[in-house]
Amino acid sequence: MDMRIKEAVELFQEVLFYGTERVIRSVDNPLWEEFSPEQMQSLKLIGKEGQITSARLAVLQGVHKSAVSNRTKKLLQKELIQVVQTADRREKLLELTAAGRAVLEESDKILAEYVENLMSEQVDDQEIEQFLKIFRKLSAIMKTDGV
Amino acid sequence: MDMRIKEAVELFQEVLFYGTERVIRSVDNPLWEEFSPEQMQSLKLIGKEGQITSARLAVLQGVHKSAVSNRTKKLLQKELIQVVQTADRREKLLELTAAGRAVLEESDKILAEYVENLMSEQVDDQEIEQFLKIFRKLSAIMKTDGV
DNA sequence: ACTGATAGTTTAGGGGGTAAACTATTGACC
DNA sequence: GGTCAATAGTTTACCCCCTAAACTATCAGT
Numbered sequence: 001m002d003m004r005i006k007e008a009v010e011l012f013q014e015v016l017f018y019g020t021e022r023v024i025r026s027v028d029n030p031l032w033e034e035f036s037p038e039q040m041q042s043l044k045l046i047g048k049e050g051q052i053t054s055a056r057l058a059v060l061q062g063v064h065k066s067a068v069s070n071r072t073k074k075l076l077q078k079e080l081i082q083v084v085q086t087a088d089r090r091e092k093l094l095e096l097t098a099a100g101r102a103v104l105e106e107s108d109k110i111l112a113e114y115v116e117n118l119m120s121e122q123v124d125d126q127e128i129e130q131f132l133k134i135f136r137k138l139s140a141i142m143k144t145d146g147v
Numbered sequence: 148m149d150m151r152i153k154e155a156v157e158l159f160q161e162v163l164f165y166g167t168e169r170v171i172r173s174v175d176n177p178l179w180e181e182f183s184p185e186q187m188q189s190l191k192l193i194g195k196e197g198q199i200t201s202a203r204l205a206v207l208q209g210v211h212k213s214a215v216s217n218r219t220k221k222l223l224q225k226e227l228i229q230v231v232q233t234a235d236r237r238e239k240l241l242e243l244t245a246a247g248r249a250v251l252e253e254s255d256k257i258l259a260e261y262v263e264n265l266m267s268e269q270v271d272d273q274e275i276e277q278f279l280k281i282f283r284k285l286s287a288i289m290k291t292d293g294v
Numbered sequence: 295a296c297t298g299a300t301a302g303t304t305t306a307g308g309g310g311g312t313a314a315a316c317t318a319t320t321g322a323c324c
Numbered sequence: 325g326g327t328c329a330a331t332a333g334t335t336t337a338c339c340c341c342c343t344a345a346a347c348t349a350t351c352a353g354t
Contacts, residue, residue, distance in 0.1 A: 062169030
């Protein structure tokens with residue numbers, strides 16, 4: 001059991017902490033150079049929720065509201081999102097523009113191709129099932145605890 | 148098959164791209180506040196190789212040599228690593244100091260406890276096997292291609 | 295009306311990264 | 325031996341990201 005923990009820790013660090021970063025940096029795709037991963041994540045979440053407040057976006061992304069404020073400013077400049085005023089005038093709802101939806105779709109398409117390509121080449125059918133199972137679990141754990 | 152790809156893409160983004168970052172930020176451990184993940188990765192790699200050049204470290208971390216230069220400067224200031232001159236006077240070998248080794252050990256211990264705790268609580272034995280299998284695969288893929 | 299709570303923005307300070315210019319040193323070739 | 329291109333690292337300019345704390349505006353309850 002002890003050895004397995006040790007290996008798990010190594011793999012954890014290697015894949016989750018460092019591997020992903022390295023991979024993101026090495027991908028050369030015009031979309032990913034123009035928009036940062038964090039900006040893409042914002043688009044994704046805004047798209048999923050339809051309309052969303054800064055405060056909620058901060059919770060979902062796990063960052064301070066000031067970080068969100070900074071990000072939304074950039075997305076507004078790029079005209080990928082727009083602001084809708086609500087009755088409570090302190091609050092602003094963010095939603096995607098047509099351009100924002102287009103970017104999001106394009107990004108999803110690229111990633112889908114990437115993953116599909118990867119899986120068909122290097123991963124067999126049974127492994128895909130296991131991959132999905134493990135990642136569903138990880139996703140759930142990350143949302144509640146923290147790893 | 149198409150639905151599975153779609154789910155895989157979602158999980159990919161959620162867990163690898165964003166989840167890990169969020170988790171790292173939310174962990175409150177004095178060690179992790181004092182040293183960035185990148186600095187810890189440097190320590191880990193230097194420790195693993197014993198002695199290493201900046202150039203090699205840059206390749207292993209997948210970043211430019213200027214980024215490594217910046218990081219090593221900080222680690223030197225914190226006295227976690229030291230420099231050894233070689234015959235080729237352009238080149239510098241980096242190695243851990245005793246303090247560096249101590250930090251690395253402490254970090255591994257903390258992570259091991261974390262992972263162990265997580266697994267015993269939320270993951271059953273069979274899942275651990277699957278987890279290891281999938282992550283070994285991911286690790287291998289990340290080292291060659293990029294995801 | 296007052297006052298405390300809430301939503302967002304701003305500022306200061308510190309992480310990360312790239313790309314390109316620059317220093318120092320080496321090694322190969324004439 | 326002298327010249328010059330290649331190599332290892334550093335520096336600089338410019339960008340992204342983050343937190344913490346101060347600040348503005350607005351709302352809601354007493």
